Amino acid sequence: MFNNNSNNVGINVQSGGAINVYGISLKSRAISLIGADQDSNRFLVGTQALKEENEVRLIEEKENEGIGLVSIFSHPKEIWSITSCTYDADSFFTVYNTGTEYRSSCWKMNHESTTLEELFELKGHQGMIKPILCDPSETDDYVISLDDSTIRLWSIKNNTPSVVKSFGGLNKLTAGSINPNINNQLATANDVNIKGWDFRSGKDHIEINNNDNNNNNNKKTYRESFKIDKAHSELIRDIDFNPNKPYILLSAGDDGKLKFWDTRYTEEPVKMFSGHNHWIWNAKFNKYHDQLVITSSSDNTVNLWHVYSISSAMQDQNKDITSNSSPSIEGQTNEQQQQQQQQQQQSHSSHSSHISSTGGKTNKRKEDKLIKTFEEHEDSVYNVCWGTSNFIFASLSYDGRVVINNVPKEYADLLTIE
């Protein structure tokens, strides 16, 4: 059945025998794309076995071949989350539970000996550590860690980690996301609320949306740049910034709803979808085509959404919002603005080609809807991530099954740059 599926998928035009399902016998909840390796679709899967030997598996999805194992690295203790370093394809962070406490370390893969070298550990956390956040601009300048209450900004130069700043003081921190479009902006979710932070260090900076009252700690440089109280009715399990639009943030959680927010107007969500019967554990924007969003849920399904109306493609069509220089942009460095412009140009050029290539399907292209529910999993899907190729994504269910799926051909075709 899966083989049939893969045959139907556009990009993986396979002659047969390709596998898009990979099974691990151990319980697992951590998967991460090796983003630093732009040439292949490689994923790291960490197992979560309390009593067996845990391992990190490096697997690769190849066109016409399906998923193949590259190597297995044994890892001490059960892995709760894994984050591939954006600056180094061979390094990654894991969060693991020793039985008594959660720890987080940075590892380097030694491919010859298939062993992991622990580069350093981020110490000093309280309670459960959430997935480590790496700099989206792919530098090793900093990483951010979240535990149950505190946000820590780390410097990891020379593999010697040091806490640059620590702030937060929140209850039930669950997830965080670094805004790739606004310098030093971090969003965190704690319980049902979302907060925006400026984790800037060193230089003085023009504060974003002064909210002095909400600044709980004494360090004046860290400000909440926005906050969304009661964003969901239940615990929020994941948030993610739109990679191409500076103010769009998604959130999802135990109420089974996927919400999109404009961080400038946080009264109401811009969009809201419900399509899961149980909690949503993970939700991610596609890096290039940000109208595509995947969510994974403990109802054993993965949903693929098409949210055109607030995507950068839509934005390009009605160039208005971001071209206005709102005060929050002023803080940006020139470099970043250029980057942004480039991105806009890119997506614009892609957009204009959409028009020429998909003129007849305009309506479909502009619809906001659930594209497809993927039901290959038989247990809760805790983690999901996009691949390096634009239209594939990997999902991992608790029973250790990794499934790589494709955006349905019709949508992929809609978005493909000819």
Next chain:
Amino acid sequence: MSAANQLSDEKLIQFFYANWKLSQQDFCKSYGEDPQALARFLNRQPDQSSERVRTSLKKYWEKYQMSFTDHLDEDESGGGGSGSGSGGVDQQQQQQQYTAPSTPGGGKRSLRNLLQNYYGPGIGDGSDGNGGSGVLSNDPLDIDSPSFDLKAYFENTIKKSTLQQLVAKDNDMVSEIRTLDGDMKTLVYDNYTKFINATDIIKKMKNNVENMEEGMQLLSKNMELITTCSDKINSTLSVRREKIDQLSGLHKLLQKLQYLTALPSRLNHCVEMQAYSQAVKYYNSNNGILKQYSHIPSFQNIQTECDNIINQMKLKLHEKITNIETQQTEVAEAAEMLLELLDPIDTVRSAYLQGRKQHTFALLKHIEKKEFTDVVECIKELNKIFLSEFSYNHESYTSLFVNRFDGVHSSKKEMMVSKQHLEEFSKDLFNRYLAVAKLKLAIFKSPDEKIKGLEVLCIDVAKIQKQLADISSVDDIINSTVYDQIAYYFDNLQKTIKEHISTMNATLINKSSAILEGNSLAELSEKTAKEIVSDILQLFKNLRPFFLPTETSFLTRHFSTIFTKIQVNLQNFFLFLNIHFLDYLDIIIKTSNKEQYGSRFLLALASVCLYLESKGINQVVQSMNEFINTVKQGMHSSAAAHHDIFSINTPDLAKRLKEAAQRILTVYTKMQSKSIEKILRVGLDSTPNWLALKEPRDVRQVNDILLDELQKIGAEIGKLLPVTNQQLTTPTMSRVGGGHSRSMSGSGNSNVSVNNNNSDAMRRNQSNANLPSNSNNLFDKRFDIYAPVDFYVNSILVGIVKLSLKSYIECLRTKTFGTNGYHQIQVDLRFLKLYFTDMFGTQQSIDSLIQEADNTVADRCSSVDPIPLEDSIMKMLCENKLKSRKEEERNKSTMINMISVDN
């Protein structure tokens, strides 16, 4: 000659007629005869006097014959013996004898011949171009012919005739000559007397003319005298006359001047007396003169003075026009005057319209404020005031601003503008009027009254339809009013339904838990449902009067359109009814304030849906059918045939309502599962370290809390829904079946997913194969957990429990347990299982979920091979707990009973 002597009377008469050219009286005078006797004779009535007449006639005859003979004698003497011939003369004689007496024409000719001979040829010729003379003219032997050849005639006669003939001829000729001679003589005599007479007359005339000349001379003399006299008078008087002329001119001018100078005061006076029209007349008649002489300062002064007065008057008139208190006739007059004063038509027009509009509005307002008890009276008064006002305004406006313009191009344009203004004006007024009418109609809730009111409205409006022809037809008014009314009914219905529901919610919030006492929750939801039903029934009741033909004849021709409108509205309404209930789900999702719509609200809402589905909808459909029957009767059969009378079938509606209820309950289940879930989660989190825990001694208290909450929910639902569903024998079976078929395909999935090349997958598959029941459970769970609940308490509670357990498993997965912790959870789970089995009977889905939770805890137990708690201990603990809890519950219920008995 003997023949002549023996003349018969007949011949004499004929002769007389032929030859006597004068009247009979003349004949009598000439011959001393009695005219009567002559007349008698001529009429062939002979008597004793006829002898005398006869002799007289004979005398005339002889005289005639004599003069004729004389002629011949003279002729013969002139002609010598040439005329002697025998045969020809004889012929001629015969001819003569024959023609002369018989035909007067013949005699006439002979006379003419004589004259011809006398005067020479050419006289009388051609005028009487008889064939005879033409024939004669060429015969040289004819004696009467001009080309008569005497020699040839003579020779011819000599040659052809015997001697005797010649002698006879000679005699004939002699007598003929004589006759001719006589004729000639008579002719000459006649002419002579005529000539003499003429001479006499000329002489007389000459004498008269001579006398007249003298008179004329006298006359001309007198005339000359008169002329000279008049000249004299003229010359003497001329000097004075000029003076008089001058003086009289001066007088006139002075009079005019006086008038002009008096003009301002006169105008003032007029204005004071409010005789504006008089003032306008004065001003307009003099304005030209004043303008002409405006270069003279004094005139200019007068003019400015006048202008000022007139301007003031204009202001007053404008005021009058715009003043809403002014009578309509006065306004029209004022406008007319202003127009005469050449005030710009635009300002006058707009002022007029403005004033009239205000005036009418004021009237309408007055009506609006006034309270009526009877709708007909109300509308009649409204119509009386408004329509008369309107039609007067319309007429006066038309005469003022429309008919004033003739066909000139520029004015045509102006006329168009005027018409346009009128249209706008009318439209404004009518809209206002209809608004007031609508307002008034809205006061009267009863549809009968409304219809009556509408009827009066329509009839009255129809009367002035002519004036409205180009604006909007009465049909539109009727239709829009009826449509509005219909739309109002429907809107109102939707509004009241919304109100009912929000009242229900408000009651729920106000009473909070007090609502659970007795049957008040059920009563509340039933009350709401009944109110909704009765509102819908009321709608049909309200709509029916539109189609009662006896009362609404004026509406008859609109039946089909009205009915279409109603149909559309009905469809929308049923759609609304269905959607509206579901809307609350969205509203609840969106409202951050959870207090606003409690879970009980959802429950009550679902109950309302169910009531409507089971009871309400039948009533509604019945009422609707009655209504449609009324419509069918009301409409003509032909009109009805054009319409597909839509049918909303009961099962379909009921199904949709049931679906709505289902969805509401599903949301309710989810909502309540969250609270149970929270209890479980808090129970887990409240133990900070599950690794270091003592042996389990008892079921944890959190389970009691959970069951209490569950019972509370159950009690809440129990107020509205039955505890178990008796009718549905195997509701769960069907779902399990569905789950099973799904699990089949699911296991197919897992088979395909096996990758022979992949050792891991192999391993995994094997492990799965070791636990086939587990795999099946997984699929059962997957499609069972989220299955829709049925409409009874236990089904909903099971649904809540399932969802909660699913979440509980998720929470368990995030924890790590020591052996004791593992045992504790096991005890808890076993207790719950026992309790649930006691409560719901065996529920496979719950059991498998509890089993999975058990497995999960075992997995998450840190010891390598966790030994489950000994079954006997577990059993003992759980059964004890169950016992004590049951006892407690019994006590509680008796307590409650006692309290209620006390009360």
